[in-house]
Amino acid sequence: MGKILIVEDNMIIALVTRRTLESAGYTVLEIACSSEEAIDICKKEDPDLILMDIQLDNGGDGVDTMIKIREFSEVPVIFLTGNSEIKSREKASAAGFSGFLIKPVQNKALLQLIKSVLSIKDPLY
């Protein structure tokens, strides 16, 4: 099963996402609220996938965080953003990512994308 790291500064949203992932059978690591936390957890736990909010109010920018993680890990990253502006997508695209979803994210769409990114057989579907 995949180990997923959620990087999200809104803890309620993070909890909802965690519940969705857990009920689909994934293991969710400790939620990272900031860029620094995300990098720390990533180094310690070596996740199989990261779900990353692009705008982190208290911890900077999701794309910059991914660029820092890329220095030591090739873990796939799916960006979640409340901001559907083309700019943020272009920036993320330039940095290289595995998926891009606009919030509010539908559970089914999220799970389908995770499944295809991890290329594993989802136990529930």
Add this chain to the structure above:
Amino acid sequence: MLEQLEQKDPLLVIDDLQNKIDRISVNLERYHSILTVINLGIILQGPNAEALVCNDSALRMLDMEEEEIIGKQAYELGQWAIHRDGSRFPPEDFPVYKALKDFKAVHNVLIGFLRPLKKDIIWLSINDDLIFNSDGTIKYVICSMLDVSDQIRTEMELKFSEDKWRFALEGNGDGVWDWDIKRSKTYYSKSYLQMLGFNNKDLVTENLWEDKLHPEDKDRVIKRLNDHISGIDSRPYSSEFRLLCKDGSYKWILARGKIMSRDLDGTPTRMIGTHTDISESKRAMALLHQSLIEKDILLSEIHHRVKNNMAVVSGLLSLQEGYLNDPATKALFVESQNRIKTMALIHEKLYQSDDFTHIGFDGYIRDLVQTIEYSYGSLSKMICVQTEIFHAYLDLNTAVPCALILNELLSNAYKHAFTDRDSGTIIISFIKEEEVFYLEVSDNGKGLDVDKIKNSQSLGFTLIQALVKQIKAVLTVSSEKGTKIQVKFKVPSQIAPQ
């Protein structure tokens, strides 16, 4: 001669002389006639510039008697001479003195003579030609004078009228340009140059305007001008651009102009126009534009936050739902979440759009259908949703109730229409006929008891009825081969779809 006289008969000699004298007299008379009637004033002057002879035209032109001229020096005749600009023409500078000094003819010197008796000015174009003795000394100076008063007066009147329109154009601080298209020469007025920080003494190139154009504006502006000249663009000429000032800064200029004359074949030969400094209004416009952008960013941010907060509320309900076991209670939580998501989606659409007061309802419906499909898609039934949607904008006061109505109708269809079967179709139609909108949700499910539903106390139907009332709509429920619910409403004209 003497030898000839000695040899010939004296009488014959006298006759011969008489004949010669007669011939000379005739010739003199002829020349005199010419000099008298010719419209050219002529004064024959000696080597010291003293007048020897003059014709009638000269007397008439100078408004003098012969005695006042003959024997007089040129400077004595021209005490009231002036230049074209009105300044005094010193008689010692008269062309005759120059011709005598330089041993060379002087031509086309314009002198104005004030004529005290007539109380006017005569403008004469003067030529002084020299006749030499056989030893090379000067014998005569022939001063010929052509009356050019009419021409000079016309020129002065023209200049006066040009000065007047320049004054009128420049009176409000505008600069004036006058372009001789044929000769590629441009006159730039004082105000024009001052606007750019130049003064008249600065060296100004012929192509000042083109040279000073901002590189980013150049192609566009020159094309606009050329299109106007060639007639491709028939609009009155006006153009906005930046010009480089002497101090290195740029000014925004509004140029306006008009073709003033054309060739026989219609090619423009002269164009006159003005330059207005619009830097200040450009700056004000930029500030206004900036503040509008900031307002938009602020509004966008507000809608973003509202949507995020709704997502949090919806998330809280979702988390709570996770702790429930009773399917009926869980369903209530899902319905509540969907109602919140329905409203959150409105705010999401608003902050994504440029218009914060209206929402493109067709796009909204498609997204809402997707949200509800995800929500009820796990019922493992093959339910197909078809849409027939008219492109329309609704104002917020109509869009939110409409969206909530649609959410209830669609959720109901998902939940109740196909309980006795594994597949079905839901059709959503949103059309407009004149000023009336029709929002309709129909299905090919098991149908319902129309009377029963009208008296239903369920929250879903209570909400539908309340919202229908809020937007002054008419609700129609029918059940034939499934269920069809129609909401018909009007949008006031001032907020009608764009």
